[in-house]
Amino acid sequence: MSELFAAHGLRKAYPGVIANDDVSFSIDTGEIHALLGENGAGKSTLVKMIYGLVKPDAGTMTLLNAPYAPPEPRAARGSGVAMVFQHFSLFDALTVAENVSLGMENPPAASKLAQRITDVSEDYGLPLDPHRTVGDLSAGERQRVEIIRCLLQDPRLLIMDEPTSVLTPQEVEILFATLEKLRAEGTSILYISHKLEEIRALCDRATILRLGKVVGHANPREKSAAELAEMMVGTALHRPERELSPPGEVALEVANLTLQPANPFGTALRDVSLSLRKGEVLGIGGVAGNGQDELLAALSGEALCAADEVKLHGQPIGRLAPPARRKLGLLSAPEERLGHAAAPDMSLTENALLSANLRKHLSRRGFINWGAARRYAEEVIEAFDVRTPGPHVAARALSGGNLQKFVIGREIEQAPEVLVVNQPTWGVDASAAAAIRQAILDLAAEGCAVVAISQDLDELMEISSRFAALNGGRLSEPVPVDDSLTMERIGLMMGGAHDMEVAHNHPSQVPA
Amino acid sequence: MDLSAINPVLLLASLMVAATPILLGGIGELVVEKSGVLNLGVEGMMITGAIAGFAATIETGSPALGFLIAAVAGAALSMLFALLTQYALANQVASGLALTLFGLGLSSLMGQGYVGLKPPSTPKLDIPLLSDIPFLGPVLFQHDPMVYIGIAIVAATWATLKYSRVGLVLRAVGENHDAAHALGYKVRLVRCAAIGFGGAMAGLGGAYLSLVRVPQWTEGMTAGAGWIALALVVFASWKPWRVMVGAYLFGGITVLQLNLQAAGVKIPVEYLSMSPYIITIIVLVIMSSGRGKAALGAPASMGRIFHATG
Incomplete structure (x- = not known):
């Protein structure tokens, strides 16, 4: 050639x-x-x-x-x-x-x-x-x-x-x-x-x-x-290990959740039901724009729904706003690092405070305890190997992988009872991604229930104990992750090829 | 009260005259916004055009030359905005407001020696046959050329945006400047050209006020016409013909309320004076709501600063 x-x-x-x-x-x-x-x-x-x-x-x-x-x-x-x-x-x-x-x-x-x-x-x-x-x-x-x-x-x-x-x-x-x-x-x-x-x-x-x-x-x-x-x-990759612990009692329950999207290009959630036990990682796959952001918003409390459509330990929390849910132990880390998970121009200390204030008691009577906040940010930086000169640095100045480690670590260090993450390793290099996945698995081993929403199927196969797919705002029945869960089956759960094959076989049906 | 004093022919005829300044300002701003730039300086460019056109006409005696100078002055002022927002990457809202304030100040400075003068009148087109048609003739065909040029500009803008390559590139730049840059289109150049066009149109609109509609120079004579033009663009969902409908509506009510005032209708003058603004806004809100798609007509990159990162 x-x-x-x-x-x-x-x-x-x-x-x-x-x-x-x-x-x-x-x-x-x-x-x-x-x-x-x-x-x-x-x-x-x-x-x-x-x-x-x-x-x-x-x-x-x-x-x-x-x-x-x-x-x-x-x-x-x-x-x-x-x-x-x-x-x-x-x-x-x-x-x-x-x-x-x-x-x-x-x-x-x-x-x-x-x-x-x-x-x-x-x-x-x-x-x-x-x-x-x-x-x-x-x-x-x-x-x-x-x-x-x-x-x-x-x-x-x-x-x-x-x-x-x-x-x-x-x-x-x-x-x-x-x-x-x-x-x-x-x-x-x-x-x-x-x-x-x-x-x-x-x-x-x-x-x-x-x-x-x-x-x-x-x-x-x-x-x-x-x-x-x-x-x-450049080095051999450490592959996260999954410790299988028997699932405990039901921690999070969603029943027939139907929700209109907040913006006109969003996807409505339709009749979403799931139940999640302690120590379990539920992987939710699907092509972007099929309701992932809306599901995270509904679970975190950014979008409110009917009270008993979302239950935490049997308690209806559908009408509770994010701080109230955080207090009860339901934490979340959204997909977009700059602007959603973190305030780009604020320091890591401030960003840590914004999420951990309630659970870590970082303020008293409306006054911030800056020493405690800084110590908490340092704790996260230390535990998750975030490469940064210190907690005073603005979130924007961190590389994608490092900031991602920080925003995930910030939630994990608060010892959540239920953690919801969306795209936990999006745009993160391989070694940082492995560290984040390992942290999620460790958290589950300690008895936390985790909902991991991701578009990276390999990642979901690695960390989930059960898998479900979002397609057009509907959530499929969760299935156990084992050898019977093939890529082909996952693809069908995700909605197949969006009618591609039909058109492929009958080109005459393509609208001119 | 004597409503019979209102002559419907005169009313309709002056409607087109009253509408032309905001029609010109609006169509210019529509092109600017379609390219993804929000220029709030329409009022300032308009009044600068008003005094520049007025002064040029007084000095040379030629209204045609006056309109030309007004367009050049409006465009020149808009280049200041282009420099600030496209090259110095300044905030568009703040720069636009500054442009309006600057234009108002500059125009009153330039207009010092021209207060109270009367400009040579702009000749009316007298189209044989057409202008002799009863009723329609005086309403539609006995105006000065700028009225028809305004309509022609609306038609040309519509056709250019819809059918031409230049229009497609302009819309693309306004929709997603990063993608347009990635495809190799010159985002800044397109935007500067659009801003310049907007400035020229606002200048023409201003000159029409000082040379035809009023016609004389007084400080602050645009009296918010630039702001109405800005609002028209939004409520018209960035569609050229709708801008024209809105402008005629506004012009029509302005003329009507003046006639009603003259006829001595028992409504306080203040309410009559504010009626064109209120009714135009209400009608355009109704037009642009209800249909979700029309409301989404805003260019997606509008007001966002473009910075090529390579």
């Missing part, structure tokens, strides 16, 4: 951090090349350089053996480089066709474009109605918009940044079939992910980045996931 793209000694430094240093690798024509690395390893900066969003400080690139230095994304697209972004670069209020048109250099007339979108989407098994508004689409459908936007330009090199993080297992399969079809047609794909099994199933070669440097190349099919992980992290 001939070489399509090569990078030689790329370097990019930002104030205080070298994002990429002496990065060299090459991609062949018709190859799926994996770019592997932890968060902060420099993957995103590297692809931004290839796509012309960032200019390298040093080093060169070649495309088809000719020098390649795109000054802006337009130039990159003109040379046949297309990119599907991790956080979708879509415009909610615009239609599918308008979104596609914005990503093209010389878009055809509107009616022609709509026809081409329909044609290409049928060819690749990604049905899409060009006239729908993007804001109404599911995550999987939105990704199809991005992919089709790229495909319409007949790219030579397609860059995909973490494409599967928002998809159900069934949707992942369909995406992989599309990518293999593209490979067969001679398109090269640069595939960025930290999901090792995916890379082993799909990719021909892998380049592994750590702290901005290339630490090795590998054929992912010949390596085990553990070997790849070791190359990525």
Whole structure:
């Protein structure tokens, strides 16, 4: 196979951090090349350089053996480089066709474009109605918009940044079939992910980045996931251990909870019921936007419901606000670190106080005991190995992983009786994620009941004793996590491929 | 009270004249907000345009040149706002309010020597045949060119936003500036252009007040027209034709209440004076509520500061 793209000694430094240093690798024509690395390893900066969003400080690139230095994304697209972004670069209020048109250099007339979108989407098994508004689409459908936007330009090199993080297992399969079809047609794909099994199933070669440097190349099919992980992290990973303790009495009970969302784009909870025993971890999976935020809000007390729709130790708490629930021992850590779980511009001491004031008695008669608050923050920092100069530092200044350890630790150190977490390790590097999961398991072993909401299925399999899925605001019947719980079964619980297969088999039914 | 003194033909004819300043200011602000910028300085740009256009017309004797200078003055003032918000990343609400206060002060300074003067009148278009139609002729076809230019600008704005590439890019920038940047569109440039257009339109609207509607210069003569234009955009759910409906409604009630005052209706003058504001707001609130989707017409990035992080 001939070489399509090569990078030689790329370097990019930002104030205080070298994002990429002496990065060299090459991609062949018709190859799926994996770019592997932890968060902060420099993957995103590297692809931004290839796509012309960032200019390298040093080093060169070649495309088809000719020098390649795109000054802006337009130039990159003109040379046949297309990119599907991790956080979708879509415009909610615009239609599918308008979104596609914005990503093209010389878009055809509107009616022609709509026809081409329909044609290409049928060819690749990604049905899409060009006239729908993007804001109404599911995550999987939105990704199809991005992919089709790229495909319409007949790219030579397609860059995909973490494409599967928002998809159900069934949707992942369909995406992989599309990518293999593209490979067969001679398109090269640069595939960025930290999901090792995916890379082993799909990719021909892998380049592994750590702290901005290339630490090795590998054929992912010949390596085990553990070997790849070791190359990525640099040390052998500690895998959390689960101590099985017999579940105790029922701690949290939700019965037929129905709740309208607080914002117009939210999902209503429909008839959600669950019961959780002491010492149990209930894992709740599902694609983002299926009611996760609303469920957390209903449990934490941000959203109130009928009194006996939520019960703690048999006591109805549906009408209680968050502080009252905290006092009773129901604590929660929401997904969004900056702005929801923590106040970004306040110090760690203040952030610790905001959550732990009641349970740790950090104030008296309305006056704050700053010494006690600081000691509590220090305690959390110490116990959870939060890397920070001290508790006076603003929450915003911490890296994602460290702040996440802090906000989870802040709740765990209060000795909750029920803990609700949403996306406990989202955007956290592998070792910090392992530490957080271990802390959750330890907490459960001490008899706390935990509700873990996450989109990372591997994580849920690792920590949960039972699993349930949220789909369109409905919660499935929880099932025990054992060998009979296959990925396929989980996928079906999560709602399958959102009608994709039906449309795949009968392309004539796709609305024109 | 003598309602028969109100001439319906004159009433309808002056409606279009009364509506034109806020129509121009509103359509300019609509484009600015569609690009994701909230410029609260409409009032300031309008009154700057009013005095600049007035002064230029007095000095040169040409209303056409006066309108041109007014547009340039409005746009120039808006560039100050663009500089503050797009390059210095200042808060848009505070900068917009400052622009209004600055414009009011600047205009009274510039207008020192022009109080009490009378500008040469702006010629009316006399379209043969059409203007001779009974009733419709005087109502629709015997106005000055700016009335028709205003309507043409609304139509052009609507078509540009809906059908053209430029309009699509503008909407995209207002909807999600990070995504637009990632696709390689020049967010700042698009926004500065939109702000400049908004300034020019507000300037034209102001000049229309001082050259045609009143016509003379007095301090603070815009009297809140810029704020009404701002409110129109929101209540019109960012739709150009609705801005026009709102402007005509406001203009119509303004003229009607003046006529009622003249006819000696037994309603206190204060209530009549406030009626255009109240009724316009009530009607537009009704128009923009009820349908959830219309209420969600706001550009998602509006008022947010864009800072390219690479």
